[in-house]
Amino acid sequence: MTRTSTFTRPEPTRGAKDAVAQLSRPGPNAVLRGDLGLVGVPGVVFAPAQGLGLPAVAFGHDWLQPATRYTELLRHLASWGFVVAAPSSHRGPFASHARFSADLRTALDTCAGVRLGDGHISVDSRRMAFAGHGIGGGAALLAAATHPRAAAVVTLAPAQTKPSAVEAARAITVPTLHVVAGQDTVTPPGGHAEPITQAAGGPVTVRTLPKAGHTAFLEGVHWTDLLLATSKDGRSRRLATALLTAFLLHHLCDEDRVDVLVDGKVPGTELLVRTP
Numbered sequence: 001m002t003r004t005s006t007f008t009r010p011e012p013t014r015g016a017k018d019a020v021a022q023l024s025r026p027g028p029n030a031v032l033r034g035d036l037g038l039v040g041v042p043g044v045v046f047a048p049a050q051g052l053g054l055p056a057v058a059f060g061h062d063w064l065q066p067a068t069r070y071t072e073l074l075r076h077l078a079s080w081g082f083v084v085a086a087p088s089s090h091r092g093p094f095a096s097h098a099r100f101s102a103d104l105r106t107a108l109d110t111c112a113g114v115r116l117g118d119g120h121i122s123v124d125s126r127r128m129a130f131a132g133h134g135i136g137g138g139a140a141l142l143a144a145a146t147h148p149r150a151a152a153v154v155t156l157a158p159a160q161t162k163p164s165a166v167e168a169a170r171a172i173t174v175p176t177l178h179v180v181a182g183q184d185t186v187t188p189p190g191g192h193a194e195p196i197t198q199a200a201g202g203p204v205t206v207r208t209l210p211k212a213g214h215t216a217f218l219e220g221v222h223w224t225d226l227l228l229a230t231s232k233d234g235r236s237r238r239l240a241t242a243l244l245t246a247f248l249l250h251h252l253c254d255e256d257r258v259d260v261l262v263d264g265k266v267p268g269t270e271l272l273v274r275t276p
Helices: 016-023 067-079 097-113 135-145 165-171 193-198 224-228 234-253 259-263
Strands: 031-035 043-048 051-060 083-087 121-133 150-156 176-181 204-209 270-274
Touching: 016 234, 016 259, 031 067, 043 051, 043 067, 043 097, 051 067, 051 097, 051 135, 051 234, 067 083, 067 234, 083 097, 097 121, 097 135, 121 135, 121 234, 135 150, 135 165, 150 234, 165 193, 176 193, 176 234, 193 204, 204 234, 234 259
Parallel strands: 051 083, 051 121, 121 150, 150 176, 176 204
Antiparallel strands: 031 043, 043 083, 204 270
16 A cells, blocks of 8 residues: 655654644644535535645534534644545434434545545545544444445544444454444443444454533534533544544554554553453
């Protein structure tokens, strides 16, 4: 598998602390922003300014949240060489999880099927992943379960969905990372992340952030902050950003310099690795 023209390997690290510091900072690529609405799905696309055969990620937002609450994370991934598409559809209180997962699949396939950035950006369909936060994490599992080319899945504080994210997890055989918020009162791990993890049909890594709440991964201000009792948690967000970036670099780009953040001991996290 050839590397992309804009992919820059992380510098060698001296351990987990150094790796977190490096991968929680923006990468070396200039970033472009686009609009998913051109293909009939509201949302945003972030990509490196150029590069052929890039890896791609479709990212799902949480319940009621706009995709813009993840702008920093999406831009961060693009700076490390990923094309990232984030639909902003199905945000209502009774939104369809099945249709949202279909939008995630559409967004990812669109990235792989067209040249972006005036033809200077393309995606390698062998290097594609789904990710998401809360309900978006559950929808990412639904999408991956029926997508033949998904190579990895990442969830942040995943939530059960309808159709069932637990049942979807049984059908997923590619590597999956679940970043679990230990203080999650919106989707408590015992009723959401734990059954999803236990049902996994493939290799699963679980990183629990013991002090993080469900909303630790959100950015900016939104009216739902009053409803969800949002609290700022920059440390947990930086940790999650580094872990997510490392996992995707490892599984989509064959990068081995970040392995300490994939399966090693990382301060501030608790690690569980399960294989089928």
